[in-house]
Amino acid sequence: MKKYLLALLIFPVLTQAQPMFQEGMSDSAYIKMISDNVLKSKSADKNLYNLTKNIGGRLAGSPQMLMAEKWGAEALKNAGADKVILQECKVPHWVRGNGDMASVTFLQNGKTISIQLSMVSIGNSVGTGPAGIIAPLIKINSFEELEERKDEIKGKIVFYNCPFQDEFIQTFMAYGTNVKYRTQGASRAAKYGALAVLVRSMTNSTDNNAHTGTLVYTDSLPKIPAACIGLWDVAKLDSLFAKGISIQAKLVTHGMMLPDAVGHNVIGVLNGTEFPNEVITVGGHLDSWDINEGAQDDGAGVVQTIEILRAFKALGFQPKHTIQFVLFANEENGARGGEKYAEESLQENEQHIFAMESDAGGFTPRGFGFTVNENAWAKIITWKHLFEPYGADHFSRYGGGTDIEPLGEKYGTPMSSLSPDSQRYFDLHHAAGDVFENVNMRELKLGAINMAGLIYLVDKYGL
C-alpha cells in the first residue's frame, strides 16, 4: 500500500483554473460543479489512506482514538474550516486484551477431534479469565427456542445460530432482525444459567471472518463472556449438531471495561453568512472497532464529511446557515459523542435546522432516508430529480443515525442519512476485512457529492 500512496503523490496535479460558485447559477449546475471537483480531487483518497493505514482501528479510549482526533482536527483545518472545535466527552474504555480463542472438541469415528474457531470477543464483554470456560455447547436458533429449552441451558455455553434472512433486499433489514442475538444474547442466556455465549457473526459474507460489535448487559443478571464466530465454522458446528454429536466448547477471552476515558467530538465550522445561529450538521463517527481499519465503518463517513467542506471551500460557496462538520466520538460502544453534541448544542442555544449522517459505508449511494415532517418532505421530494444523475434518488421516509438521533429527540431536528448500496456492507462490518483496500474511492466520493448537494439545497431553500 505504500506504493499506492506513492503513486497518488506522483499523479500530476491539476493546475487549471477551477470554476467557482456564482449566485444565480442553477441547482443542477452547482451540483455538477461539486461532482467534477470531488471526482477529480485526490484529497479524499489521501485522507482515508492516512486514517486507515497510519492510524488504523481507533476504539474509544485507545491511543489511536487520540491520534485520530488530532488527525481529524488537522484535516478539517486543511479543508478550510473557519474554526475547529474539540468537544470533550467521557467515553467508555473497553479493552479486548490478547490471546482470545474459542475451540470445540468432540468424538467422531472413535477419535477425539479439536477445532479452533475463527472468533472475536463482542465489544464490552467481560472476559473468561486466563483459564477460560469449558462446558458443553448447546445450539439455540432463536430466543423463542431459548425460552422453550430454558431448562437445558444451565452450565452450558450457548451457540446462537440465527442466519441472516437472504431474501431482504436491504441487508440492514437482515442485520436489524438478527442483531439482538449479539446485543442481548449473553444476558438472555445468563438468565437461565449459561456460562458464556458464542454468536453466529452478523454477516452474510462468504469468508470465515468473525464480526464483533457491542453488547448490552442487563444489570440484574450475571455478566457472562460473549464472542462471535465466523460462518464457515458455524456451518461446521451445524453439521456436527445435525449428526447428533456432543460438543464440548472452550472459550478464553480477556475483555475488560476500564474507567471512562476522555474523548472528543471533532467539529469543523463553516460560519453562516445570514443565519449564523442556525446550524446544519453533517457527520460520521471517528471511532471504529479495534480489529480492523474502520474504513467503511466509518472512515467513509468521516472522509466524506471532510470532503464536502473541502469542496465547498474550493468552489467559494458561502452558506447562509452555519454548517458544522462533525467527526463524532464513540459511536460503536457507547454513543456518547452524539449525546454530548446534542447537549452542548442545547447549552449554546443553537438552532439545529437539519442533521445528516453517513454511517452505512462508502458504497455507491442509492438515496437518502429522511425523518422530517410533512411540509419538509413535500419540499424534499421536489429535489429528487437533481440527484438522479448522481444515483442517490431513492428517497425514503426514515433517516437518522446513532450520532444525530439525540438531536432529533431533543430538538425534533429534521434528520437524514445517506443510503449507500448495502450488499457488501455486512461482508466487512466490524470484521478484519474492513480495510482501505475494500473501499472504492469513486463510490465514496459519489456519496460525498450527493450529501453536498443536499446540504446546499437545505441551506438555500430551508426545510
Next chain:
Amino acid sequence: MKKYLLALLIFPVLTQAQPMFQEGMSDSAYIKMISDNVLKSKSADKNLYNLTKNIGGRLAGSPQMLMAEKWGAEALKNAGADKVILQECKVPHWVRGNGDMASVTFLQNGKTISIQLSMVSIGNSVGTGPAGIIAPLIKINSFEELEERKDEIKGKIVFYNCPFQDEFIQTFMAYGTNVKYRTQGASRAAKYGALAVLVRSMTNSTDNNAHTGTLVYTDSLPKIPAACIGLWDVAKLDSLFAKGISIQAKLVTHGMMLPDAVGHNVIGVLNGTEFPNEVITVGGHLDSWDINEGAQDDGAGVVQTIEILRAFKALGFQPKHTIQFVLFANEENGARGGEKYAEESLQENEQHIFAMESDAGGFTPRGFGFTVNENAWAKIITWKHLFEPYGADHFSRYGGGTDIEPLGEKYGTPMSSLSPDSQRYFDLHHAAGDVFENVNMRELKLGAINMAGLIYLVDKYGL
C-alpha cells in the same frame, strides 16, 4: 477457495415447500417470488464457482472454451431447459504465447536504470518475435497530438497516455471515450512509422494491473505489436517524461493469430405455450480473456442467464413465448457468436420479439437500457415502479450489447441491457483481478431477479 465450496456444500438445504406461480397473481407478487427464490438459492454461487475456478479464462479457440461449452450445456439442462442447442460458429483463434515483457531503460543521476513494466499484450496483436523491439519511447496524449507530432514517430515505440475522465459518473462513458487508443492506436501509429505501441490501460483502478482487450488493425498498414501497461507504471513514465528524461523501451511479445477454430453458442430453450415461434432472447457471453477467470466479464451474465431459467422452472412459470437462454461465443475478440445467432434465427424464420443482454458485470443493478420504439417505450415506463424495490428502476433510452446487436440490426428486434453499478467494473475488466473472489453473489443475483422480472413482463404484455 476450495474451503468456500465445501462451506457451500454443507449449508443446510431448504426443504420447505416452494410457493408456485399462479395465474392471476399480481406482477409485484410474482417478482417477489422470483426474488425470494433466487436470493435463497445457492445455484448461481456454484455455477460461477465452477465456471471460474474449474475452467477459468476461456478465450475463443482455447481448450477452456470447449470445456465451458460443455459445462454451459450441462448447466442449462440442469436448470430445466426443454432442450439445449449447440450452435456451431467459426471463431478467431488468437494465442498470447509465453514470456511477454516490457521494460524501460533511462539515465538518471548518472546511473542507468531499468524498470520492468506491468504489461499485457492486447488481444489479436502480432508479436515482436523473440528478440523483441528496442526503440526510443515517445509519449503521446491523444490522436490529435499524434497528428501534430507525426514526423517524430518513425522508428519509435509510442506510449499512449490518455487518462480516464474521472468526472463521468458512469465509468462506461470514460471507457467509451478512451478505448480507441487500445483498438486503433497501433494502426494510427504504424501509419507514421512506429514500431510498437504501449497503451495506458483502460481503467481507473488503484492497482498496477495491466488490462487487455482487443485491437483492430487497418489492413492497408503494417501490423505492429501492441500492449497495455498498468497505471502505477504509467505514473512512473509520466514523471520521467515530465523531467525531460529520454527513455528507451523494450517490448517482447508472442501474440499470434492461428486459423479459425470451431466454437458454439450454447442455447437453452424454454418452449412458448401460445406463441412458440416468437422468441425472447436473454444472454451473456461464455468466452472471456485468458489472463483472468472472466468472473464479472461475463461469468456474471452467463450465470444470471442460467439462474433465470432455473428460477422460472422452479416456480412453474410457463411462458407464452419461447425463451432462448443464450451463452454466446467469442464476444471478446470477434463477436462471431452474436452474428451467427442472428443469421440462424433468420434461417429458422423465428420472430424475435425482444432480446436482453447482461455484459456489464454482476454488480448491483441500477436499471435497464432500452433500444425500442416509442410505443414499446410508453409501455415499458409503466413497469418502472415494479423494479424500484429491487433497485433497477433507472430506465434509459439506449440498450443493447455486442451479442444481440446483430438481431437488432437484422430484424429491428427491441433490445435491452442490464445496467449494473459501474464504479468497480473497470478496476477488474480484462485484467488479472476479474476473478470469483471479486464478485458479490447477492449483487449478481439481484441482476438476475430484475432481468427475470423484465422477461416475465415482456412475455405477459408484449412490447
